Amino acid sequence: MTMIVAVQEERGPRKPKHNQLCPQQLPGAFSRIPTDKLRLIYTQTNHFESNSTYELAAQIFLTAIKQARRNSGFGHLRRHSQNIILGHLWAPLFILKAAHWPSDTASFFPFLQKVIKHIKLLELDGSTMEFFENILLCRVELLEDPEEVNQANAILEKSLEALNLLTASNRTKFTNILLSSTLLFTPSAVALHSLLFKPIIGIVPIETVIATI
Template identity: 65%
Template sequence: MGHLWAPLFILKAAHWPSDIGNILPFLQNTSKHIKQLNLDGTNLELFENILLCRMDLLEDKEQAHLAENLLGKSLDALILRTANDKRKFVNILLATVILFRPPAVVLHTLLFKPIIGIVPIETVIATI
């Protein structure tokens, strides 16, 4: 799973009723940028799929093929949903880079290490 949890966490946290930037100031700009995308529930889900469908992280060829298919379908659906606003589609895709900027290790240290200690967050996620 690598550090995919961190961008997904940030994406979700940007949509919390309270501002994550108030809790973690270094996420202020990232959160603001994500909120400006004005993602509805469906576009948010499609964006999550795009983030998760990383064939390069999968060793199993069948799993990689499934991820590639889901990625294609998610991109196609997002294109259709943003057909009237091509800039929105591009901005959503460009936001991928922004979500990966905050270091996962910093998020883990500040938010999760006080609770789970030295247990890697990937181990916790795998048990859920």
């Protein structure tokens, strides 16, 4: 199921609405982002005038959520727990996936250029990437079910141990990977949503979209 189909099913029959933004209306959404740097970047690029930016963002988003659910660690959590965590952490997961997308993403998302460049320099392979995702996503403080908390904590500990072993010959890399997780939270989820997803899904909560994937 694509993001657009999921949103259409949630909305029901399409009706003319003024709360859904089209690319030409993006400056209005942009003005609500309290990040002056992002507003400046928007005025310097015409990428947001093309639907290709939104299409690429949707592809990366869908892939990131689907692959997270198939992760050998995070994927063992119950779907309800996954939805809770992904609802909070979809943005850093999106940025991580954008940095490892097979095609150039920095030119489409100029406000992510620095973080994408930094993540690429880590040279994460498939196994390292999966363990890093587990470390990023297994936030036990977001869960209430004791069994799920224990499960997430166990996944987190195993992933840290595995990542430690994989980078045993390069302790600096282990440290850099862990420290890089903080970079994935810039820009904020609010900014990413306003820039890349609200023009597509309108007022539908992104958590609702995540639950359908």
